[in-house]
Amino acid sequence: MITSLKEVILRANNQKKCIAVASAEDKDVLISLSEAERHGMATFLLFGDALKIRETMENNNLVFRNAEIVHAKSAEEASYEAARAVSEGRADIIMKGLVDTKVLLKAVLSKDLGLRKNDLLSHVMVYELKNYNKLILLTDGGMVMKPTLKDKENIIRNAKVLGDILELDPMKVAALSAVEKVNPNLESSVDADELSKIFKAEEGIVVEGPLSFDIAISHESAKHKGVKGEVPGEADVLLVPSLEAGNFLGKSFTYMAGADSAGVILGAKCPVILTSRSDSSEAKLNSIALAVLMTLSKEENQ
Incomplete structure (x- = not known):
């Protein structure tokens, strides 16, 4: 890796x-x-x-x-x-x-x-954070404004190309939302649950969600909230629900956390x-x- x-x-x-x-x-x-x-x-x-x-x-x-x-x-x-x-x-x-x-x-x-x-071009940022033990991918905070469920599936498949290059096996994807349980009134949580089912049998990739950001990157938070799985605390990829969410999160990595980064378009x-x-x-x-x-x-x- x-x-x-x-x-x-x-x-x-x-x-x-x-x-x-x-x-x-x-x-x-x-x-x-x-x-x-x-x-x-x-x-x-x-x-x-x-x-x-x-x-x-x-x-x-x-x-x-x-x-x-x-x-x-x-x-x-x-x-x-x-x-x-x-x-x-x-x-x-x-x-x-x-x-x-x-x-x-x-x-x-x-x-x-x-x-x-591919059917969809999408943007991936790769961040190196001082307090995370590996590189983390953020997608899509640069191109797809309001991704549909199908768009999100394609965004994950595009990211897998980069995951293979970075030797992530399996590539662990956190489908982010504001909650850890499906709420029919919160589209990001519904989509995250569907994506976890779509990729369940796929080799070399694990998608879990809905997951909040803290659970995706913190074992301690996941343990405290009783959330189990392969992805909590170990996320390789943060799948954001919208371009705005990705833009805000990525810039906070850069300007508040001093992260180093790289960005490419895939597809x-x-x-x-x-x-x-x-x-x-x-x-x-x-x-x-x-x-x-x-x-x-x-x-x-x-």
């Missing part, structure tokens, strides 16, 4: 995967790319305003050995060309730069590029690195490393 983001970075070193960056004229993105190059993780196709990209590099003393700058007139063009580079086999990974998420995803989902793989034929504009260059480097591991896993399974 991979238990730290440092180990993710170590495994991604010297793999030299090609990353197509959409709207690369972003300081923190370019700093993270420079660090990724230093580790030998990747080479780069930088799509965007060529003048601004060069200015940002010069203003921050960044020099790349293996980066090609490709001018694009707009964020839409930069996003489409980055996605097309992957579709044509010139790149392995897409990364969000200074562009709105919806613009990037529209390009990724373009029918003519054929990058869509496309390639990893899509999606981090917040406010995320540090360190978090972006972690995300690059995670995406590199995803491409290695894809190659092994082909």
